[in-house]
Amino acid sequence: MTQPHVIVLGNEKGGAGKSTLAIHIVTGLLHAGRSVAIIDLDLRQRSMQRFFQNRAAWLAANGHELPQPFVPDMGDGKALAKADAVDQIATFERAFEEAAAQGVDCILIDTPGGDTAVSNAAHARADQIVTPMNDSFVDFDLLGDVDPVTLELLKPSIYSESVWEARKQRAIAQGRHATIDWLVVTNRLAVAEARNRKRLEERMTKLAKRVGFRVGPGLRDRVIYRELFPFGLTVADLSNDIRPVAVSLAHVAARQEMRNLMMAMGLEQVLSPLDVAA
Numbered sequence: 521m522t523q524p525h526v527i528v529l530g531n532e533k534g535g536a537g538k539s540t541l542a543i544h545i546v547t548g549l550l551h552a553g554r555s556v557a558i559i560d561l562d563l564r565q566r567s568m569q570r571f572f573q574n575r576a577a578w579l580a581a582n583g584h585e586l587p588q589p590f591v592p593d594m595g596d597g598k599a600l601a602k603a604d605a606v607d608q609i610a611t612f613e614r615a616f617e618e619a620a621a622q623g624v625d626c627i628l629i630d631t632p633g634g635d636t637a638v639s640n641a642a643h644a645r646a647d648q649i650v651t652p653m654n655d656s657f658v659d660f661d662l663l664g665d666v667d668p669v670t671l672e673l674l675k676p677s678i679y680s681e682s683v684w685e686a687r688k689q690r691a692i693a694q695g696r697h698a699t700i701d702w703l704v705v706t707n708r709l710a711v712a713e714a715r716n717r718k719r720l721e722e723r724m725t726k727l728a729k730r731v732g733f734r735v736g737p738g739l740r741d742r743v744i745y746r747e748l749f750p751f752g753l754t755v756a757d758l759s760n761d762i763r764p765v766a767v768s769l770a771h772v773a774a775r776q777e778m779r780n781l782m783m784a785m786g787l788e789q790v791l792s793p794l795d796v797a798a
């Protein structure tokens with residue numbers, strides 16, 4: 521049996537868009553015919569898991585069928601959130617093994633904001649880390665320290681160090697040729713901030729070389745990325761049959777953005793372009 525491709529959504533900053541990207545990548549993969557298992561390590565919020573529960577309920581209520589991921593049992597999330605780190609890691613490892621035993625193509629792990637032991641354990645399992653960051657120096661701070669006066673890049677900072685540590689752990693466990701592909705993408709880009717964005721991009725490119733990540737195509741701020749959440753649907757699911765909201769050019773553009781992101785992740789044959797007609 522081949523090993524599943526392990527994707528971790530990570531960024532210690534809360535609210536950067538990890539869970540949003542997670543549900544879009546999972547639904548995109550499912551529509552590309554891949555089998556996917558999901559592990560939601562945001563034990564308190566469980567946004568990703570809730571999304572797929574919404575999906576099951578919406579599909580049942582509307583008589584539609586769509587692919588679903590495999591969800592290994594991790595028990596009561598709130599109780600687990602209060603458990604100690606050793607128990608949390610043991611539960612995560614069990615869930616991971618259960619997912620791998622299904623023979624799925626991909627395992628996608630959503631992590632909470634903040635530096636937790638279980639999140640670090642997940643990062644050390646990653647083949648690929650996808651980090652969304654908002655288009656601001658506040659978020660950039662987690663990747664690199666910037667001089668407050670000159671805005672020059674001083675050194676990599678906390679989240680970069682966590683990824684560095686994960687890379688080290690992985691090399692120890694699997695040999696020094698085992699690498700983690702790290703893709704950083706800006707999320708919720710605002711058109712009005714063009715100048716700020718340009719400076720940010722320059723710094724990201726510099727830092728990318730120093731700490732070893734790739735800069736991927738970002739996602740704009742769009743209502744469509746959040747409005748389908750209650751239905752358990754994303755822009756990847758929309759078709760002539762499934763369109764709980766009126767489909768517009770913004771949906772077409774959003775699907776194209778997702779397509780670009782997934783191609784940058786190395787996932788070919790991803791989403792077909794969306795047809796607005798009908």
Ligand SMILES: Nc1ncnc2c1ncn2[C@@H]1O[C@H](COP(=O)(O)OP(=O)(O)OP(=O)(O)O)[C@@H](O)[C@H]1O
Pocket residue numbers: 533534535536537538539540541562565567631632633707708709739740741742743745746
């Ligand atoms: N590209 C986007 N366009 C519009 N809204 C977005 C976009 N990305 C994220 N959001 C919204 O921003 C909020 C935070 O996003 P999300 O929950 O995905 O972040 P997170 O990194 O998972 O947060 P946490 O660290 O709390 O788990 C949500 O309300 C989400 O709907």
Ligand SMILES: [Mg+2]
Pocket residue numbers: 538539540562565567630631632633
């Ligand atoms: Mg989240």
